[in-house]
Amino acid sequence: xxxxxxxxxxxxxxxxxxxxxxxxxxxxxxxxxxxxxxxxxxxxxxxxxxxxxxxxxxxxxxxxxxxxxxxxxxxxxxxxxxxxxxxxxxxxxxxxxxxxxxxxxxxxxxxxxxxxxxxxxxxxxxxxxxxxxxxxxxxxxxxxxxxxxxxxxxxxxxxxxxxxxxxxxxxxxxxxxxxxxxxxxxx
Amino acid sequence: xxxxxxxxxxxxxxxxxxxxxxxxxxxxxxxxxxxxxxxxxxxxxxxxxxxxxxxxxxxxxxxxxxxxxxxxxxxxxxxxxxxxxxxxxxxxxxxxxxxxxxxxxxxxxxxxxxxxxxxxxxxxxxxxxxxxxxxxxxxxxxxxxxxxxxxxxxxxxxxxxxxxxxxxxxxxxxxxxxxxxxxxxxxxxxxxxxxxxxxxxxxxxxxxxxxxxxxxxxxxxxxxxxxxxxxxxxxxxxxxxxxxxxxxxxxxxxxxxxxxxxxxxxxxxxxxxxxxxxxxxxxxxxxxxxxxxxxxxxxxxxxxxxxxxxxxxx
Numbered sequence: 003x004x005x006x007x008x009x010x011x012x013x014x015x016x017x018x019x020x021x022x023x024x025x026x027x028x029x030x031x032x033x034x035x036x037x038x039x040x041x042x043x044x045x046x047x048x049x050x051x052x053x054x055x056x057x058x059x060x061x062x063x064x065x066x067x068x069x070x071x072x073x074x075x076x077x078x079x080x081x082x083x084x085x086x087x088x089x090x091x092x093x094x095x096x097x098x099x100x101x102x103x104x105x106x107x108x109x110x111x112x113x114x115x116x117x118x119x120x121x122x123x124x125x126x127x128x129x130x131x132x133x134x135x136x137x138x139x140x141x142x143x144x145x146x147x148x149x150x151x152x153x154x155x156x157x158x159x160x161x162x163x164x165x166x167x168x169x170x171x172x173x174x175x176x177x178x179x180x181x182x183x184x185x186x187x188x189x
Numbered sequence: 190x191x192x193x194x195x196x197x198x199x200x201x202x203x204x205x206x207x208x209x210x211x212x213x214x215x216x217x218x219x220x221x222x223x224x225x226x227x228x229x230x231x232x233x234x235x236x237x238x239x240x241x242x243x244x245x246x247x248x249x250x251x252x253x254x255x256x257x258x259x260x261x262x263x264x265x266x267x268x269x270x271x272x273x274x275x276x277x278x279x280x281x282x283x284x285x286x287x288x289x290x291x292x293x294x295x296x297x298x299x300x301x302x303x304x305x306x307x308x309x310x311x312x313x314x315x316x317x318x319x320x321x322x323x324x325x326x327x328x329x330x331x332x333x334x335x336x337x338x339x340x341x342x343x344x345x346x347x348x349x350x351x352x353x354x355x356x357x358x359x360x361x362x363x364x365x366x367x368x369x370x371x372x373x374x375x376x377x378x379x380x381x382x383x384x385x386x387x388x389x390x391x392x393x394x395x396x397x398x399x400x401x402x403x404x405x406x407x408x409x410x411x412x413x414x415x416x417x418x419x420x421x422x423x424x425x426x427x428x429x430x431x432x433x434x435x436x437x438x439x440x441x442x443x444x445x446x447x448x449x450x451x452x453x454x455x456x457x458x459x460x461x462x463x464x465x466x467x468x469x470x471x472x473x474x475x476x477x478x479x480x481x482x483x484x485x486x487x488x489x490x491x492x493x494x495x496x497x498x499x500x501x502x503x
Binding site: 009035037040056057 | 225227275276277278279280281354355356357358361367368370371372374375376397399415422424425476478
């Protein structure tokens with residue numbers, strides 16, 4: 003894998019840090035007029051999702067991380083692993099619980115999502131920003147209520163629970179923003 | 190922004206005209222350059238028929254201006270481009286505009302008065318109403334970190350850095366006192382000054398004396414100060430070192446450091462040493478980054494926005 007010097011640091015660059023793959027969020031070059039130059043970097047650990055701040059001496063090099071994002075189709079869960087496939091090549095990957103994390107609650111079989119691979123192994127799964135899912139369970143709504151005030155919990159076909167307006171019924175298909183977990187509209 | 194830059198330059202020129210400080214120009218392409226290991230220079234080749242010669246784009250006009258001072262110029266200032274290789278970021282452009290001036294007969298504190306007078310013309314008045322803080326380096330360092338800047342103790346420095354979540358400090362700085370000071374100054378002290386419009390931090394530890402004279406009463410302290418505006422470094426001022434032997438010794442140390450650390454080696458400026466031997470008058474001088482000053486005066490978030498064509502588009 004390539005190595006990168008601090009002057010190549012920029013948002014999105016994937017590097018290895020303490021044996022974990024990380025993604026640079028923000029890089030700040032700190033250089034006093036007289037004195038040592040540093041790079042202060044905000045980094046996301048791609049394994050844990052945690053964001054940390056680290057400092058490098060300018061000119062130092064770090065090892066790059068072999069991290070790529072690929073669009074994949076979610077196939078099924080066999081009880082232990084979640085299985086995904088690259089639509090073009092039919093290559094299949096199996097991901098563990100800690101890789102799919104919370105994302106899986108937004109995915110139904112056949113949906114397309116983004117899989118992040120580290121050294122060709124699943125690292126994390128990102129759902130589309132918006133998903134369209136059917137409501138399987140919610141309290142009966144009040145007829146005629148079309149406002150956004152109030153709301154009630156609704157369980158979706160994937161198991162996710164979102165707050166929806168009172169007029170939305172079981173069997174309705176709704177659009178949800180996966181980044182905020184919020185109801186957007188009926189689909 | 191172009192107009193604001195032009196206005197800034199006009200105000201500076203009027204300021205120095207009123208104070209009888211002479212504007213000068215010195216070469217950008219020089220036969221020698223600063224030996225400071227922390228400054229990377231641009232080298233270029235001059236060709237004259239069959240012979241060729243290395244010329245350096247200046248990292249600052251300091252040496253040439255001191256030669257003028259030694260030749261009896263009196264107080265002088267210059268607005269010019271300076272070039273520093275590899276310095277590119279939110280607050281850095283590899284090619285930037287410096288305002289450098291020297292006041293003959295001024296001590297460090299008189300020069301600080303000069304700086305405040307100039308900044309009060311250039312930064313909007315509201316910045317100055319909240320006041321100018323003058324503070325000794327050691328006092329500021331102690332106030333922010335609880336540590337003594339003059340007495341290096343790696344374990345207490347490390348304990349402080351780790352408590353601040355700066356886990357890389359000890360690995361990066363090791364037993365290098367000056368580097369620890371750079372690290373803690375940029376990571377802890379500057380952010381602590383973010384709320385202060387103008388901060389003049391004076392009396393740097395001698396390990397960071399650069400081209401400043403050491404304090405006659407306490408040789409652990411150098412007569413160097415920095416101008417910090419809202420936590421951002423704007424310039425470095427010195428009560429200038431006039432001792433030729435001491436200057437030659439500092440050059441030697443810096444060149445040895447360069448050789449030992451695989452950095453490009455450059456000859457020290459023998460003409461500057463000769464000028465110091467001939468006699469540099471007692472004076473204080475400072476260099477201020479004008480692009481950064483313009484950035485602060487216009488509340489811009491990056492140096493790029495102050496430049497007609499930043500480095501990527503130059």
